[in-house]
Amino acid sequence: xxxxxLWISFFLVAMAIVLxxxxxxxxxxxxxxxxxxxxxxVNSIALIILYTIWLSTRVYFEGALLIAMLGFISTVAVCKYxxxxxxxx
Amino acid sequence: MAWLDKAWVDTVLEALTxxxxxxxxxxxxxxxxxxxxxRDFYLRMHGPAKATTLGVGLILVACMLYFVLIERTFHIQLxxxxxxxxxxAPISAHLLAKVALHQKLPSDTSxxxxxxxxxxxxxxxxxxxxxxxDPGSSQRP
Numbered sequence: 001x002x003x004x005x006l007w008i009s010f011f012l013v014a015m016a017i018v019l020x021x022x023x024x025x026x027x028x029x030x031x032x033x034x035x036x037x038x039x040x041x042v043n044s045i046a047l048i049i050l051y052t053i054w055l056s057t058r059v060y061f062e063g064a065l066l067i068a069m070l071g072f073i074s075t076v077a078v079c080k081y082x083x084x085x086x087x088x089x
Numbered sequence: 090m091a092w093l094d095k096a097w098v099d100t101v102l103e104a105l106t107x108x109x110x111x112x113x114x115x116x117x118x119x120x121x122x123x124x125x126x127x128r129d130f131y132l133r134m135h136g137p138a139k140a141t142t143l144g145v146g147l148i149l150v151a152c153m154l155y156f157v158l159i160e161r162t163f164h165i166q167l168x169x170x171x172x173x174x175x176x177x178a179p180i181s182a183h184l185l186a187k188v189a190l191h192q193k194l195p196s197d198t199s200x201x202x203x204x205x206x207x208x209x210x211x212x213x214x215x216x217x218x219x220x221x222x223d224p225g226s227s228q229r230p
Contacts, residue, residue, distance in 0.1 A: 046114070
């Protein structure tokens with residue numbers, strides 16, 4: 001039961017990342033591209049967690065935590081740069 | 090925890106894991122589909138800001154249940170990732186909305202209302218009070 005659910009989840013999350021890549025490449029404005037990247041790293045966390053379930057190992061938990069923190073910080077840095085023209089004033 | 094050794098616990102845990110996996114992946118896919126399909130930036134921001142966090146949170150809950158199923162251990166790192174995503178997603182959405190208002194992105198024609206609590210400079214206009222090192226900036230057309 002978990003095996004079938006895992007394959008369906010892999011497919012759906014991979015399709016979500018493909019849709020994010022479309023918005024990242026096409027997106028008419030700069031905030032569109034930023035939010036596409038933001039969603040892409042959150043979806044990549046989901047993909048890493050699915051891979052963890054598939055391998056039945058817990059090696060990649062810290063990787064997921066690191067991606068969450070670095071992605072948030074980079075999103076805030078780019079937004080701050082677009083808002084103020086500077087990151088640390 | 091003796092009740093964990095009963096036979097029906099495995100079945101229930103497996104069913105719950107599969108349910109959370111499917112639900113999380115489906116919600117994640119729907120939010121990304123909304124980000125492609127909707128019309129302007131302010132509408133597109135709803136998916137990543139709310140639904141993606143819920144979907145990834147459900148997948149993390151499924152992973153926790155899976156490790157309870159196979160190892161009878163409870164991993165707190167996954168709960169940390171969930172809490173971190175729940176804290177940071179509104180902040181990045183707020184900052185992105187401020188960036189969009191600052192760049193004066195076009196909104197859909199059926200959009201009504203305007204952000205009333207923001208200052209002039211937050212929506213891309215010149216500020217009311219001049220900058221102390223540049224007194225002539227408020228007189229610019």
